Amino acid sequence: xxxxxxxxxxxxxxxxxxxxxxxxxxxxxxxxxxxxxxxxxxxxxxxxxxxxxxxxxxxxxxxxxxxxxxxxxxxxxxxxxxxxxxxxxxxxxxxxxxxxxxxxxxxxx
Numbered sequence: 001x002x003x004x005x006x007x008x009x010x011x012x013x014x015x016x017x018x019x020x021x022x023x024x025x026x027x028x029x030x031x032x033x034x035x036x037x038x039x040x041x042x043x044x045x046x047x048x049x050x051x052x053x054x055x056x057x058x059x060x061x062x063x064x065x066x067x068x069x070x071x072x073x074x075x076x077x078x079x080x081x082x083x084x085x086x087x088x089x090x091x092x093x094x095x096x097x098x099x100x101x102x103x104x105x106x107x108x109x
Contacts, residue, residue, distance in 0.1 A: 014067040025082050026071055028064050033057060036079050038068040 007016040007029065016029045026035040041047045041056045049065045057065070072079050094101050 012067050012071045014064040015071045023082075026068075026075065026079065028060060028068060031060070033060065034082075035068045035071050035075075036083050038065055039072050039079065040083075042069065 005018055005020055007018040007021075014029050015026050015035065017024050017026050021027065022032060022034055027033060028035075028038075038052060038057070041052045042049070045052075045056065047056060049062060049069065052065050053060055053062050
C-alpha cells in the first residue's frame with residue numbers, strides 16, 4: 001500500500017471518496033466528516049447549514065456544508081443505503097452483545 005492514497009473527485013466542490021477512508025463514503029475533502037454526518041446534523045439535529053458550521057462542525061465552511069447537502073440530494077439512495085447498513089450493524093451488535101451495550105435509563109414519566 002502506498003503512503004499516499006489518491007482521492008477520487010466526486011464532481012462536487014469539497015466532496016471526495018477515498019477507498020480506504022471511512023469505507024469509501026463521500027466525505028468533506030481533508031476531513032473525516034461524511035456527507036451523511038452533515039445530513040444527520042440537519043435532519044436529526046434540526047440544524048440549519050449556518051448552525052452546522054457554528055455549532056456542530058466549526059472547522060468547516062458554509063460552502064463545504066452546502067456542497068455536502070447538494071451531493072446528498074443528488075445521491076440520496078447511496079447515502080441512505082450507507083446509513084441503513086450502519087444502523088443494521090449497530091442493531092445486530094446490540095442484539096448479539098447486550099451485556100456490552102449501556103442503555104441509559106428511560107426519561108419517560
